[in-house]
Amino acid sequence: MLELQDLTRRFGGRAAGDGGGRAAVDGVTLAIPDGQMVGIIGRSGAGKSTLLRMVNRLTEPTSGRILHHGTDVTTLRGRALRDWRTRCAMIFQGFNLIQRLDVLTNVLVGRLNHRHGALAALNSLLLRFTPEERAMALDALDRFDLAEQALQRADTLSGGQQQRVAIARAMLQEPRILLADEPIASLDPRNARVVMEALRDVNRRDGLTVLVNLHHLDTARRYCDRIIAMAAGRVVFDGPPSVLTGGEVEAIYGVPEEALEAETPHAPAAA
């Protein structure tokens, strides 16, 4: 179980924790069972990215707690924090691959957090990997239908392929949670579908908890077990997709579903 307890993040105060500034996330309390696929929706600026980034501590909470299996991850430091970030992988709208490196090496980067000791550090620096690690990376690529592209530079792939490489890299971390921050916002509908299916697959087959920020409600309804809607940093809906009807969306946001989605600034579809 992943528990968020009264989680708040303010920006723009005089100092963290002084109670000043605007709340990007405002007192969010959620309990997310292991293996659930959760879609987080809401207008631009609702606090979706800040919420996800607090879970793996890329953004520090101003107040509140995050517990995973009872461990308070809000207080972790040093090696314990690095271990948490390994268990809690993240993918981004912009894929965040190293463009000039080949696909296989990009996936192997997901393994670096598992290494400890001086020799391992040197090998990491030189991007040297063992045959076992390379086999693991190839398996991950094969699973997402990318084995043939293993030796191509990352920047030769389509956006949908790059996002699947990012998922393969995340899987090499052997995480328990996958955080996906608008993973399909730059993709055309076909690539978006393939990426959502890949996320669904790691959720269903590997049992990962997946938290995914999405702009399209139909995508959230189709792929997620649970939908959380945010507005101004707060949770304004939390329930199964079947309950989030068009009427419910209009009641929450004051505009029809189509109008809500149309406000969303989208990056141009990737090639």
Ligand SMILES: Nc1ncnc2c1ncn2[C@@H]1O[C@H](COP(=O)(O)OP(=O)(O)OP(=O)(O)O)[C@@H](O)[C@H]1O
């Ligand atoms: N590093 C930061 N410094 C200052 N303000 C920030 C920072 N990050 C986010 N914010 C503000 O916090 C609020 C929530 O932003 P956030 O990116 O979490 O929303 P979002 O729902 O993910 O939006 P989008 O869908 O556009 O990505 C916004 O008002 C944003 O401007």
